[in-house]
Amino acid sequence: MPPTTTASAARAESLVKRYGSGQTAVTALDGVSIEIPAGSFTSVMGPSGSGKSTLLHCMAGLDSTDSGQVWIADDEITSMGDRQLTKLRRDRIGFVFQAFNLLPVLTAARNVTLPLDIAGRTADRDWLATVVETVGLTDRMSHRPSELSGGQQQRVAIARALVSRPAIVFADEPTGNLDSRASAEVLDLLRRCVSDFGQTVVMVTHDPLAASYSDRVVFLADGQIVGTLESPSPQTVIDRMRSLADANRG
């Protein structure tokens, strides 16, 4: 199928991913096709082992696939080599992880500009200022990660994800290690990235409240997409999760 020219930030087609081999083989993704429209905020939900993290890793070029294709914007990435893929992650993709994953030896400011530093590029001053202001850490930029709170660290991580104006930001359980207040700050920030900057965000979460910040929720079970929910609220997400669990049981 030729790539469509609609404004999709990322797209997956019949993704299959297996771990192990023979009797013990586990199929983490079993023919997943998904399209992420540009400028949208998508949540991926599902029970443990449903393949939601694997989907994120494969779409972000962190993990290889067994079959199927992935596009970031118009670039097909499943055929790329490590060098090319690394460059793609550096220039086109932003990451936010559950464990913040900041480098302890760098200041917050240097952590934010890390992808640019690695590429040997200088940051666009205005954009950098905007990003830092948006995450609300202008006065904490000279601190080291160990001197910041969890929420502050995650906001630094978000700034880092935004700094290279990527085509898409992948967030893997970004609130998993945070208390409710810090979680709300981080989610609000991600929401504003989408609304104010037109940034595309895909977030893996298991928290219905977190999912309610997004435009659309994609539900995964046993490596397959089992449903979507537009304009979710915490209650509609919980209801859908319950009905999916019941269907599974029945």
Added chain:
Amino acid sequence: MFAATFRSLLAHRARLVLTALAIALGTGFMAASFVFTATLTHSLDALFAQSATGTDVIVQHATPPGANFGAGSGSAKPVPASVAVTVRGVAGVAADDGVVSGRAVLLGRDGKPLPGQFAVALSWPKDSPFQTIYTRRSGRPPSGPSQVMIDRGSARSGHFVIGDRIDVAIGGQARAFTITGITGYGSADSIGGGSMAIFSLNTAQRLFSLDGHFSQILVKAASGISAQQLRDRVAGVLPAGVQAVTAASAAANQAQQLNSQLSFLTYFFAGFAGVSLFVGAFVIWNTFSIMVGQRIRELALLRALGGRRGQVFRSVLGEAALLGCAGAIAGVLLGIALARGLAALLATFGAALPVSGLVVPVAGTVASFGAGLVVTMAAAVPPAWRATGVAPVQALRDAVPAESSYSARRLVAGLALLCAGVAAVLVGLFGVTSASVTGVGAAFCFLGFTVLGPLFARPLAAAVGLPLTAVAGSTGALARGNAMRNPKRTSATAAALMIGLALIVAASVLVGSARSVIGGQIAAGSKTSFYVQATNTDAGLTPTLASALAAVPGVEGVAEVRTTDATVAGSAHQNVDGVEAAVIGSFASLGVSQGSVASLASGKLLVSRAVAIAHRWHVGDAVRIGFGSYGVSTLRIGGIFANTGPLSSYLISLPAFAADTGIRTDNVDLVRAPSSARRDLLRALAGYPGAQLLDQAGYAKSRESVLGTILNLITALLVLAVIIALLGIASTLALSVAERTRELGLLRAVGMQRGQVAAMIAGESVIIAIIGALTGTALGLGLGAALAAALTRSQQLTVVVPGGQVAVYVVAAALAGLLAALAPARRAGRMNMITAIASE
């Protein structure tokens, strides 16, 4: 508990292999030195035992106690032929034979000496019992004045067959002989790796100016009489000074004497093995510190589940014991293999020894194993102790490696250690002059630097890493940050390299200074323009050459200098020179401060100011000098001179020298001539392949070259310590890479290429290596300067820093750091991102 220890070892095996190797190398070196020495002893015993074949009793001049000659000095004092007649009359003597020995160098067809570790000349014994040692003979024994029998080894290497003409250098002068026979020596092709030239008795006596004399008289007992009985009978008829010994005890005695001369090798190697183990201890200590740090959660869990402090301590120490055992066993095996390499190494540096077979001494092997095990466990005690301090609650907390902060206690302890070390070094060098006090002082200096290390590691890493950030951008900045983040780890890793490099730099400063002193002295104290030197010191130069040189047009004067190794005032292996009293003053500006040069002529001794100060001698004092079998002479000091120039510290006149040593060949002929005489001098040397013509600079160089060889040997041995230190760097990096899995994964995720990750690890390694190199150089310069000052203060206080050499060492260390990073950097680059960033 023990099973858990074992499993934990297996889990870290890749990194532990490096640590075990660090132990194995030190242990191996130690074992190698024991095996090598035992093998050498055994080889010498076998060699000398073989030489006694066919002989029961040997009659020769006795060597009084305290008069031992050094290796390779003059031959034994000859015994008059009349003694043989007396011995023949003793009842029970079945056969007797006077033999002569000397030095003769076999020359190949190209005029160069045939390969051989030494060159002996012997006379052919007339009675068959004494010929049995000469085995697998072909041809005829030598009989005429121009006939020679040579050993099979030389015949093979020089492609000589019976009937060929061969040149033999005697006293440096080539003489033509015809090969009438070729022989083996016992079970070997030659005598312990040396070459043999065998002449008829008359010829040998004539060649070595021993007419009417023998070097030894060999005696065979009639059947029914034991060697001991015959010895007692023969001893009864001998004149004073001549002794009879059984061939067996003579052989044992000779072997024992040579062995005791070589015993310094054992100490020499043991010293380097000690350095290697010391450096290895640092590597082990550091590795265990890091591993305890990484296992805080595990240890805390153990404590939370009810494990006692003692159990935690034993668990860590048990790991060290297992590791130490494995490393030490590997080391002993390595050492046995290495012993052969050691002989080859010495041969490379010009000290060939007759090594055959391989003897593995049980005691030495066990001692090496024990040393490896004890060092490992001792080095693991501090980390094990720290492990007992882990609180159970830490199992529940996130393990954040504590940043070490400035500590006044550390500063005080480090400075105290350093001051104690410096004091001990100075006392050892200038006070009690004890090598062990100096060594302990140096060890304290190292420990002091190591304790202070963490205080300076951060700024040092920042400074060293600065150029890297400029060159390599963010990769360099990250490498620098990583090197700075854990100063304790960085400094401990660098410390091992510091020790190795400090010793190398100290040795090069010491040798550089000593060289400069020798060169300066020869230049300052000499009025000689040319030196004709014997290429084989043992064979020497015939005095005929001196007369030939004197006859060369343009030559203003020639002075013969003879040299022997003697025991002066109780200290063995001192050079004593025989000089021409009347003319030596016009060849060297001795700068006599007390007494006179002329006193030489009346049998007095001249000593250099350096030894006079050391022994507190004054003119008129009596000095006892032992000249081997020529006995002990008591000489009065007739003068004290300032500049040794090209000469030794002890001078006597040529006649006195001949009487005291029997040596009639020169070591060097000093020639005063304009430089235009060079070509004519060379022409005069045409028939003397054993002589070389050197100018001032060339002679200084040849005298210094021994020092260069020693420096090379020391450096080669210390390189082992550096290799151990590099293993330490590799091990630390491997542990750090494992510890930073998450960070490395993140870097890869946000777009760092594999090569950049590898470069970052390599950068960190280079920074650590340079820190080690710089601190080591600083320490080495201090230590070397102190050593050089102590060594040269009695002559002319000289401290020379070979800047180029030191720079090469630092650059080499940086490159070695790069090498050490290879494997960890590769691993870091290949890290699986998903496992690296996956949540716990």
